[in-house]
Amino acid sequence: MNNLIVSLIFDNIMNLLKIKGANNYKIIAYEKASRLIRDLEIDVAELIKEDRLTEISGIGEGLAENIKEIVETGTCQDYNDLAKEYPPTLISLLKVSGVGVSKVKQFYSEIGIKDLESLKEEAQSGALSQLSGIGPKTEQKILESVDKLLSEKNKLDLGEAAGLAYQLKDYIKGFKEVDSIEVVGGIRRREEIIDEIDLVIVTNDFEKTIKSLEKLPIISDVARLDDEIILADTKLGIGIKIFETGNSLFWQKVFWSTGSKEYNQKLKEIINDEIEDKIIGTFEDEQEIFKFIGLPYIIPELRDDLESIDRAKNHNLPSSIELKNIKGDLHMHSRWSDGRYTIEEMAQACQQKGYEYMAICDHTQALTVANGLTPDRLKAQWEEIDKLNETLDITILKGAEVDILEDRLDYDDDILAQLDIVIASVHSGFNNSREKIMGRIMMALENPHVHILAHPTGRLVLGRGAYNIDFERLVHKAIETNTILEINASPKRLDLSHQQVKLAHQLGAKFIINTDAHKVKQLNNMEFGVGVARKGWLEKDDVINTLRVDELKEFLAR
DNA sequence: GCCGTTTTCGGCCCGACTGTTTTCAGTCG
Incomplete structure (x- = not known):
């Protein structure tokens, strides 16, 4: 801490x-x-x-x-x-x-x-x-x-908020008087912007827990709101709300403090009083509560989307994608451009995650500020990848994150054709007119060598708006050209957003979830990308990096 | 402020582009 x-x-x-x-x-x-x-x-x-x-x-x-x-x-x-x-x-x-x-x-x-x-x-x-x-x-x-x-004051992106919440959870777990603790609220729902960290705890000494919290240097103030709620301020600006409950009601509290307000209201409408009175017994987990109220389990990520309640009633929920379905990460950087680790270090980390494959997609020459690769340096990189593929137990694909320039891509087609995987993305002219930026993106989508459009809208969570794009037109073109849309898992991006994923999915698009990691640690951001996919109603088969390595190679060779 | 020495100081150092302003501060991955 x-x-x-x-x-x-x-x-x-x-x-x-x-x-x-x-x-x-x-x-x-x-x-x-x-x-x-x-x-x-x-x-x-x-x-x-x-x-x-x-x-x-x-x-x-x-x-x-x-x-x-x-x-x-x-x-x-x-x-x-x-x-x-x-x-x-x-x-x-x-x-x-x-x-x-x-x-x-x-x-x-x-x-x-x-x-x-x-x-x-x-x-x-x-x-x-x-x-x-x-x-x-x-x-x-x-x-x-x-x-x-x-x-946006006192709000954090999901990555920062979840990082703090998980640390707090681990820390509080160590208190002798605390039996159980769970992170709930917006973080559990995988909201992209978090304005409060919500925790549910079971403690047998409320006062002692407050005193221990006060000792934490990151916490600036702790106050008791009532018998059941502790409010704390942090030096990061964001507030913490801790719901205290007895052991027997732990999962009920977790259940009711996970859904959004509107969601819980709608849920209460379908839970009649008789059943509600009975939800006081001890439950082993949330699954049991759902069973008790006669609904299939609704994942936390969908507990702010009212549609999920209707779909649950009709037993028509998606079989949501899970982190364990991810077989590889296809967008990461190495020291060759602006990453901080060698290809070998990134590969070893991916191997440890149990991935079957990965792709190094460093920046291209136009992005001088990121030490983008000229074709000559790219070819030199291939030699290093070939050597590593001989010794490591993971398949490293040769890729590039090619800049979409004013009127062309940053590599010629003959170079692109030699790559296993080509990701295209915009890194300049963010303020182009709609016509101009759409023209650039359309050009990239139409290039037969481009497999993936990375961070398609360019928005930064709590930072910057999207380029001036016509999203539906972009999605239709991606579908037409068989180009995959990236869900960029960096919590600073989460681009596409879950709303856009839901829409693009309905239109028929395919997706990939990538971390865009510049450091080994950022490979862990995959969970946030999967969160976006789950919020966007995606199943395993909607996401291409759930394919086995041979299936993926076949897909990329298209 | 850190590092690495030819050991107690000198080197470290994104940089091209944009936009508003009138010369330069801010931006980008």
Whole structure:
């Protein structure tokens, strides 16, 4: 539980150092350390105990001292000093689109703007465009972005929220007085944006549990709402709601706190009073509750889609795809472009997951910022893949994530024809007109060598809207050209969304679930992609990376 | 702030493109 708070404070230090205008390498050092600590498999407290912090490359004496201080006290002097100089609320301004360090400094020093609220006021009054370098267009753009950020305040994407929730679950599980705990609510339903972490616990000492929670550095405040509910605030902004219940009612509580409000209302309509009165016995699991009320089991992912209740009544629910059905991951990067691990390291990790196959799809030459591969470097990469295929117990496919440029793909057809798998995607011109961006995507879909359209809409969860696309037209073209639509499993993308998956599925599209991993750890994001597929009513056969390796090869050779 | 030494300092370093503004800050994977 310590890693998250260390990472958070280092992020804050990094941002305040940027605003202060500190040495860039110092900033990079904090940024890197924050990432290292966040991705660490074990708790930093363990490393401190064994005096091994500085064994991590990137953590020196100075950072190690700060880490120790944070683990002991929840903060560190370096951060406190910076926070005295610059209000930490300034960091939120850096997220505003069109605003960087220099504008934050300008806003703060010239008109005292120190948070999103005051920036909104000044932009609304027109005071912003009076400053040098800011015109009415920038002011308007800032205002729009600030409104969006304010509406997203204290919300996290599914990946961050679930990461925190799982850590909390593990931590609370260790309390002696706690018998059972489960993550429920939006995280269990696999909502893409989470505004509250919901947990159900069975504890025989409510007060003691609250006291233990208060000790956690990531938690800023714990309060008791009533006999059954604990509310807590976190330093990540998101709130936590903990439902306390007795042992005999644990699964009922899990059941009722998983569905959305509207969903539970509709469910109650079909559960008559007589049955409801009887749902007080002890159940072994949720399956038993569904059996008791006379419905087939409805997966948590569908418990905000009212249609699933009607379909359940008619015994017409899908046989939803499961994580264990996934046989391989076909979109990941290596050090050849902007990934952080070698092909061998990625392959070993995929092997450990029990995958039969994987594909390395590094970026192509136009994406210079991501060290995209020229055809010559691509061919050199093939030699490495050939060698690994001889020794490893997993099939590595040769692929590329080819950039969809203005009027062509980033590799010629003769190169594309030699690849096992071709993924096409847009990484430029996000603001193209509908006509232009659709023309580019249509061109890619029509290319016979392209198997997959990756992150088809370009949206970022809590970050950026989709390109200006005509989604149904895109789907129809994908079906016509036998191109697979990607469900990008990165919780920052979840692109397609579950609503789009449901629609495209109805239209007849086929899908693939890929992680787009740039690091070994991101291969774990597959569960979030599968969540989108389940929310989108998909079954195993709708998703091509559930095929066995020989079936997949046959499919790709088409 | 970290690292690696020709061991106590010097090197580390995305960069082309966009858009609004009038010279440069912000953006992208």
